[in-house]
Amino acid sequence: MTPEPELSTERSPSSVGSLRRAVHRGLLTHRADLGARLDALAAVAPHDAEVATLRAFGMLFLGRVSLRAPARELAVRSLGGAARRDRLLAQAAIAWADDEPDDALRSLAQAQELDPNDAVATKVEHGLLFVLGRSKELHRCARRAVERRDPEAFGHGALLGCLAFANVETGELEAALRFGAEALEREPEDAWGAHAIAHVFDRVDDPTGGLAHLDRFRSATAGCGVFSRHVEWHRAVFLVELGRFDEALALYDDCLARVWCENYRDASNRASLLWYLEREGVEVDARWTELARVCEPLFSDGGSAFALVHCALASARAGIDPRRWLGTVPTGRGHQARVVEEVGLPVARAMAQSLLDGDSAGAVAIRALRNELPRLGGSRAQRDLFDRVAIDLAFDSGATPFARALIEARLEQRPRNAFARRRKWAPSRRTRP
Numbered sequence: 001m002t003p004e005p006e007l008s009t010e011r012s013p014s015s016v017g018s019l020r021r022a023v024h025r026g027l028l029t030h031r032a033d034l035g036a037r038l039d040a041l042a043a044v045a046p047h048d049a050e051v052a053t054l055r056a057f058g059m060l061f062l063g064r065v066s067l068r069a070p071a072r073e074l075a076v077r078s079l080g081g082a083a084r085r086d087r088l089l090a091q092a093a094i095a096w097a098d099d100e101p102d103d104a105l106r107s108l109a110q111a112q113e114l115d116p117n118d119a120v121a122t123k124v125e126h127g128l129l130f131v132l133g134r135s136k137e138l139h140r141c142a143r144r145a146v147e148r149r150d151p152e153a154f155g156h157g158a159l160l161g162c163l164a165f166a167n168v169e170t171g172e173l174e175a176a177l178r179f180g181a182e183a184l185e186r187e188p189e190d191a192w193g194a195h196a197i198a199h200v201f202d203r204v205d206d207p208t209g210g211l212a213h214l215d216r217f218r219s220a221t222a223g224c225g226v227f228s229r230h231v232e233w234h235r236a237v238f239l240v241e242l243g244r245f246d247e248a249l250a251l252y253d254d255c256l257a258r259v260w261c262e263n264y265r266d267a268s269n270r271a272s273l274l275w276y277l278e279r280e281g282v283e284v285d286a287r288w289t290e291l292a293r294v295c296e297p298l299f300s301d302g303g304s305a306f307a308l309v310h311c312a313l314a315s316a317r318a319g320i321d322p323r324r325w326l327g328t329v330p331t332g333r334g335h336q337a338r339v340v341e342e343v344g345l346p347v348a349r350a351m352a353q354s355l356l357d358g359d360s361a362g363a364v365a366i367r368a369l370r371n372e373l374p375r376l377g378g379s380r381a382q383r384d385l386f387d388r389v390a391i392d393l394a395f396d397s398g399a400t401p402f403a404r405a406l407i408e409a410r411l412e413q414r415p416r417n418a419f420a421r422r423r424k425w426a427p428s429r430r431t432r433p
């Protein structure tokens, strides 16, 4: 990997170019210091259109309604006088801020038509499709980019990592391993590619292999801020599957819960890990209360259905009925507003129904929504939480034949799955209301 340039305040075209390259590399490899890299570029190019637009995308990826207006304003400001490519990226940010992601995707595709080697435009499109949970389009986007671009062009390794991840989501695991290995060979710091391979280990229920893989690529996945914590979530889930609960709980305390920056990805990692541990009989004590407390600013925002369902789970387990605030979540006519209304709110209410009322209808409802769950966004591995929740809540509420049928269906798909094998012989301890 090329060493990062020294941060400089010299206003020469070469320093602008090298600082821009540092920004692009930071974005492609999920570096936590991307903000500092943007600041360094902005210091020598204060009116740079791309800097403003990338900051806008950074806000939009946080999935908050409250950040849409400032993100939109930044992108609008960068429209004037910008080159066509930068205008297309700004238009994409504006459309996303308007909750019209399909328009955003069209602008991002046009940017890649202008320059098939535009790795940044592809990476942003890949990220947006991930947020939208559209696995087939995710695959199409990454494959089209990799096939059309010059393999020697900047960022090719990171885009191979995107293709590896997309292959996991469409179930093509051999291709995922192949592209993931090539990605890491070309770009050893490609955190997304290393993480894609961890997803393969998750899908084939090989937690031992998953832990060894994460150890091997620790340098790629360290230094990525919230994304590092997500990778450590994968490590903790592997540990849970191996029955190494104390180590998983220590990872929760020492890594996942150590930093809180109102990022719903952290909320998601924390909620699902606490659920998995608790259902294996681990006392998680006041951790639910603490999680529900820090999630409070995300509760009423309504900008992300994915955030909503995880916050609802934390709230219910902290003893606060989320149905008290679900009715106040703002709805609207945009894309995410529809997902909140059609998927997020029904899933959140169903979880509360079973968790707090002991009503098996909640577990049945979560299962019935199964084909809609991808609309929440995120990965298959993250959404597996809802399969597990449905099974455990079905057991809790006395719908044992239904729970057993779900276990059998899961084992048919994943015969080595430790969660299902454990439940087959002994349902988990009932969660206290």
Ligand SMILES: [Fe+2]
Binding pocket: 195, 199, 230, 234, 379, 381
């Ligand atoms: Fe992941």
